[in-house]
Amino acid sequence: MPSFEPETNEHQELSIELPVRFVHELSAAVSLFDLLKTVARWSQSVFLAHRASITLVESDTHLKLIAMEGKEAIPMDQLLPIEGTMAGRVFLNRQAEYMADFSMTRDLDCMQLYETGLKCCLDVPLISGNQCFGTMNVAHEDTNAFTLRDRLRMQAMAHWLAACIRIHHQVEEVMALSETDPLTGVFNRRAFSSRFASIAKRWQSEEVSLGVALIDLDHFKVVNDTYGHEAGDKVLVQVGELLAKSCRKTDLIARMGGEEFCVIMVDVNENGIMAMLNRFLDTLSKMSVSFGDTHISVTASVGALLIDGAPRDLDFLIGQADRAMYRAKNAGRNRIEFTHIY
Numbered sequence: 130m131p132s133f134e135p136e137t138n139e140h141q142e143l144s145i146e147l148p149v150r151f152v153h154e155l156s157a158a159v160s161l162f163d164l165l166k167t168v169a170r171w172s173q174s175v176f177l178a179h180r181a182s183i184t185l186v187e188s189d190t191h192l193k194l195i196a197m198e199g200k201e202a203i204p205m206d207q208l209l210p211i212e213g214t215m216a217g218r219v220f221l222n223r224q225a226e227y228m229a230d231f232s233m234t235r236d237l238d239c240m241q242l243y244e245t246g247l248k249c250c251l252d253v254p255l256i257s258g259n260q261c262f263g264t265m266n267v268a269h270e271d272t273n274a275f276t277l278r279d280r281l282r283m284q285a286m287a288h289w290l291a292a293c294i295r296i297h298h299q300v301e302e303v304m305a306l307s308e309t310d311p312l313t314g315v316f317n318r319r320a321f322s323s324r325f326a327s328i329a330k331r332w333q334s335e336e337v338s339l340g341v342a343l344i345d346l347d348h349f350k351v352v353n354d355t356y357g358h359e360a361g362d363k364v365l366v367q368v369g370e371l372l373a374k375s376c377r378k379t380d381l382i383a384r385m386g387g388e389e390f391c392v393i394m395v396d397v398n399e400n401g402i403m404a405m406l407n408r409f410l411d412t413l414s415k416m417s418v419s420f421g422d423t424h425i426s427v428t429a430s431v432g433a434l435l436i437d438g439a440p441r442d443l444d445f446l447i448g449q450a451d452r453a454m455y456r457a458k459n460a461g462r463n464r465i466e467f468t469h470i471y
C-alpha cells in the first residue's frame with residue numbers, strides 16, 4: 130500500500146478551493162445527516178471521484194455507511210467491520226491511507242469496490258480533539274488517481290467535518306439532559322409537553338385512540354418522614370424503572386413532579402391500558418426497596434383515560450386524569466379509576 134510523504138510546511142500552505150454552491154448548500158443543511166450527504170455529494174466532484182462516502186462509528190466492531198454518492202458499490206444498510214477493512218484501519222490508526230491499485234487488495238471494503246469497477250481509493254479519518262468519529266472515502270475507476278494534494282485537502286475537510294460532528298453530539302447530549310428527569314431518567318415535564326405535541330399530530334391525522342395514565346404514589350410523605358429523603362429518592366428511581374419495564378417502547382413516560390408520573394399510550398384500547406396498569410400496580414405492591422437494613426414498599430393510585438373521539442389539548446387530558454386519580458385516592462388508594470372519553 131503506497132503511503133504519502135509526511136506533511137511539510139509547504140503542504141500546510143496548500144489552499145482548498147471549494148465551489149461557492151457547495152458552501153451555500155452546506156449552510157442550508159439543517160441536520161447532521163444533511164451535512165454529511167452534502168459533503169459526500171460535493172467531495173465526489175471536488176476530488177473528481179466516481180464514488181464518495183462517509184462512515185461513522187456504530188459500535189466497537191463496526192462502522193456505518195451514512196452518506197454515499199456515485200457508484201453504490203457497498204449497500205447503505207451494510208455495516209462495515211472495523212477488522213479487515215481499509216476504512217476500519219484508517220479509523221483505528223487515525224491515519225489516512227491510499228490504496229492506489231485494488232488488484233492486490235485483501236481489504237473487504239476495497240474488494241467490494243473493485244468488484245464494481247473501482248480501482249483505487251483514498252480514506253481519511255474524521256478526527257476532532259481526541260476523538261475519531263469515522264472516515265471520509267473517495268474512490269476512482271482508474272488506478273493511482275489521487276495525489277498527495279488530494280489527501281491533504283480531504284484531510285482538512287475531514288477535520289472540519291469532524292468538528293461539526295463533535296458539536297452535533299454535544300448538542301444532542303445537552304438536549305437529552307434538558308429533557309430528562311435527573312433522578313429517575315424518564316422524561317421531565319417540559320419534554321413531556323413537547324413530545325406530546327408530536328403525538329397529537331399523529332393522533333389528529335391517523336385518528337388513533339389515546340391512553341393517558343396519571344400515577345401518584347400513596348402516602349409518599351410517610352416514606353420520606355419515616356426513612357428519610359434519600360430512601361424516598363431510591364423508591365422513586367425504582368418506580369421509574371418498573372414503569373419503564375411495564376410500558377411499551379413507544380409509550381411516553383414522564384415524571385410530572387414529586388411522586389407523580391404520567392404515561393401516554395398511542396393506539397390502545399381499554400383492555401390494553403387496564404392490563405398494563407394492573408400488572409404495574411401488582412408488581413409495585415410486591416416490590417421491596419432495600420435501604421440500609423430496611424425494606425420499603427409502596428403502592429400507587431392511578432387515573433386512567435381512553436380518548437376515542439376528537440383530539441383534546443394536554444391540559445384537558447391532565448385535568449381529567451387528575452380527577453380520576455383523586456377518585457382512586459378517595460376510594461382507598463392502590464387502585465385505578467378509568468374514564469372513557471368519546
Ligand SMILES: Nc1nc2c(ncn2[C@@H]2O[C@H](COP(=O)(O)OP(=O)(O)OP(=O)(O)O)[C@@H](O)[C@H]2O)c(=O)[nH]1
Pocket residue numbers: 312345346347348349350351353357358359360361362365386387388458
Ligand atoms: N424523596 C423525595 N421526595 C419527594 C420528591 N418530590 C416530592 N417529594 C415528596 O413527596 C411527598 C408528597 O406528599 P403528599 O403530596 O402529601 O402526598 P402523599 O404523602 O403521597 O399522599 P397521597 O398522595 O395523598 O397518597 C412530600 O413529602 C414531598 O416532599 C423527591 O424528589 N424526592
